[in-house]
Amino acid sequence: MVEIERHTIAVLVDNEPGVLARVIGLFSGRGYNIESLTVAEVDRANGLSRITIVTTGTPMIIEQIKAQLSRLVPVHKIRDLTDEGPFVEREMALIKIAGKGDARIESLRLADIFRARVVDSTTESFVFEMTGSSEKLNAFINLMEPLGLVEISRTGAVAISRGAASF
Template identity: 65%
Template sequence: MHIAQEAQERHVLTITVDNEAGILAKIAGLFTARGYNIDSLTVADITDGHDVSRITIVTHGPPPIIDQIRAQLERLVPVHKVTDLTEIGPFVERELALIKVAGTGENRVEALRLADVFRAKVVDTTTSSFVFELTGAPEKIDSFVALMKQLGLVEMGRTGIVGMIRGATAA
């Protein structure tokens, strides 16, 4: 595999960290210093005491660079664990999107029909618009958004990806 193809390899990293100020900036800085983009970033508190957070980062890069980033992340003091879900094996990833579509007549009917096919939930409605909530793989959301662009897409917001290894064990 030559370098151009390697650079396109997608990786989903989960990072368990102490919930303290500045850690997200340090982590983002590791990517920035190497010129790699973060495609998706989510952060959430995962403990009752609000002292540990889980960061999920989606990025693209050749395996040696991802390995180097992972090793440097592991050396940061507030980092407990770094896992590359892409390398471990099968994992589940999901994203939430809110999609506003304006339209009347046939476009309105078609938007509702497609929302049903995609299992999107109507969370707000007026006589001239809908806000749909859609959860799923990023590709599913991309497909739904592409169809809604033809029917009157007004705006959208996406949460970013959350991923977890399949099976009974923790990553």
């Protein structure tokens, strides 16, 4: 069996209508996986957006994904952060807990340990904001499960290379 790898890929694209549909259509049309995808404008002056994609596949598929992405006309640059040395990857989540009593207190205590912030609170709910690696978010969410977890909103991963070198 060829092993499946997880790669974080950063793509710099023209911020024009349809560009995200092009990227997503490429993944669905060719049967590639998307674990997460985030996008936002990063350079207003030049009209550039940055897409961060976390994907999985065999090394041959990952190579194809990068080649196919770079073939899209509005794509400027591609970086396989996983391949190109150390990088920082972060995700943010908003997590809503509903309930009263001990469970509610316990959730607050755990949130403190995980350095989650309370961004909304009523007498019967909390909304925690938490930033970190996807694994850390998963761990926190698992702990919240029995404590009244009712809703989660996650951003998907954003990532950047470590050190002075830039895109």
